[in-house]
Amino acid sequence: MEYQWNWGVFLLPSAVNDGTYLDWMIAGLQTTLLLSLSAWVIALLLGAVVGVLRTVPHRGLSGVATAYVEMFRNIPLLVQLFFWYFVLPEMLPTAAGDAFKALNPIAQQFVAAMVCLGFFTSARVAEQVRSGINALPHGQKNAGLALGLTLPQTYRHVMLPMAFRLVVPPLTSEFLNVFKNSAVCSTIGLLELAAQGRQLVDYTAQPYESFVAVTVAYLMINVVVMLLMRKVEVLVRVPGYLGGK
Amino acid sequence: MFGSYEFDWSSIPGSLTFLGQGLMVSLEITALAIVSGIVWGTLLAMARLSSIKPLAWAAAAYVNLFRAIPLVMVLLWFFLIVPKFLESFLGLPPGSDVRLASAMIGFALFESAYYAEIIRAGIQSVPKGQLAAAHALGMSYPQAMLHVVLPQAFRNMVPLLLTQAIILFQDTSLVYVSALADFFGAAYKVGDRDGRLVELVLFAGAVYFVLCFAASQAVRYYQKRLQTA
Numbered sequence: 001m002e003y004q005w006n007w008g009v010f011l012l013p014s015a016v017n018d019g020t021y022l023d024w025m026i027a028g029l030q031t032t033l034l035l036s037l038s039a040w041v042i043a044l045l046l047g048a049v050v051g052v053l054r055t056v057p058h059r060g061l062s063g064v065a066t067a068y069v070e071m072f073r074n075i076p077l078l079v080q081l082f083f084w085y086f087v088l089p090e091m092l093p094t095a096a097g098d099a100f101k102a103l104n105p106i107a108q109q110f111v112a113a114m115v116c117l118g119f120f121t122s123a124r125v126a127e128q129v130r131s132g133i134n135a136l137p138h139g140q141k142n143a144g145l146a147l148g149l150t151l152p153q154t155y156r157h158v159m160l161p162m163a164f165r166l167v168v169p170p171l172t173s174e175f176l177n178v179f180k181n182s183a184v185c186s187t188i189g190l191l192e193l194a195a196q197g198r199q200l201v202d203y204t205a206q207p208y209e210s211f212v213a214v215t216v217a218y219l220m221i222n223v224v225v226m227l228l229m230r231k232v233e234v235l236v237r238v239p240g241y242l243g244g245k
Numbered sequence: 246m247f248g249s250y251e252f253d254w255s256s257i258p259g260s261l262t263f264l265g266q267g268l269m270v271s272l273e274i275t276a277l278a279i280v281s282g283i284v285w286g287t288l289l290a291m292a293r294l295s296s297i298k299p300l301a302w303a304a305a306a307y308v309n310l311f312r313a314i315p316l317v318m319v320l321l322w323f324f325l326i327v328p329k330f331l332e333s334f335l336g337l338p339p340g341s342d343v344r345l346a347s348a349m350i351g352f353a354l355f356e357s358a359y360y361a362e363i364i365r366a367g368i369q370s371v372p373k374g375q376l377a378a379a380h381a382l383g384m385s386y387p388q389a390m391l392h393v394v395l396p397q398a399f400r401n402m403v404p405l406l407l408t409q410a411i412i413l414f415q416d417t418s419l420v421y422v423s424a425l426a427d428f429f430g431a432a433y434k435v436g437d438r439d440g441r442l443v444e445l446v447l448f449a450g451a452v453y454f455v456l457c458f459a460a461s462q463a464v465r466y467y468q469k470r471l472q473t474a
Contacts, residue, residue, distance in 0.1 A: 074457035075450050076415040082446045090250040090443050183315030194318050207326045215314055222313040
């Protein structure tokens, strides 16, 4: 039996008559982008805070930050996702749990997926921020303290402005990972790119076309992110460092 | 503080055998993917560093493609589509179920792209003079790689390879999408059956955490010993 290629399938009206199959793919792409970018914002904010805390000379604070990182790095993303989606709403105070369950199902899936991806990625961002801070010469911190700055001031005005710039190139691969990891969220029913691709297989019986289209979409996301990050890397490059060339 | 939820852990003790079988499946997939990942990854890394340009390009394309797409996609490809292709291509009888084997192969092919990058870096960390010295001793290229370069490269890479193995073990939970009864799949089934998903997800998370945390601490200890030795 010969396979009938039919790229025109994307222009056909969908089985439930809400536009074409191409519209499904675009909707999936939009969800993937929105989910990944909002999770990335959460990851950068939390990751920066936790990464800094891991380097402070305070047993309690750095211990909490280390526990945070180890916890999110040693549990599979899928299990974390099921935790945020199925478990946490049950364990919240009744009012908050009910408020979550009162949201429409799509919003529930999206919020759980966003928070999950954000926290998961923040642990990885924190590790990069920590190694960026540790890569600074010791003299910088000492110089800041010798000038009479307090430790928080030294962080704010001396160490972090340098560390955040050094950390940008290694963050590129974490940024790429957010988009790839977002595909895991199809398992709780969120209709992002991978899920739309799978749905197309069920509805159109043209599996090759739909999977090729989804794969190409992920490749395009990769290329765009890499070009974008290269621009950012040039902007923040520190003259005199090897990475700065 | 836990709202009105009442925990009931009673469905776990009776299911331990089933969960244990799931864990064995996860470990088997992990072992299989590590072995094939390292073998296939080594070949890919050598191809990528080869002076034969088309070979190097093909290996680079393979590695970059698999690293650009999500594992979930790869598993779906190999679970839903590749079996149909194989059936018509190899003329298999329609009844034969190659879906699980196909998903496993997809998993191994995916992970080997990540191993290839680690191994490539490992090979590049060996000084050039080593290869030249091996050639000067009259060794052919395969001999030089096998007896001189790769043993040193692998020694440098051990911590990274082990760390990747921990990531791979966590990745195996995603075979959930292919209906393979791994540890997480088993935990989900028990939770779904008894209406105790909350407890089973927490239990699965705890087991994964203990295993992965212990393994990563062991890797760290080993790495420290390597540095001081």
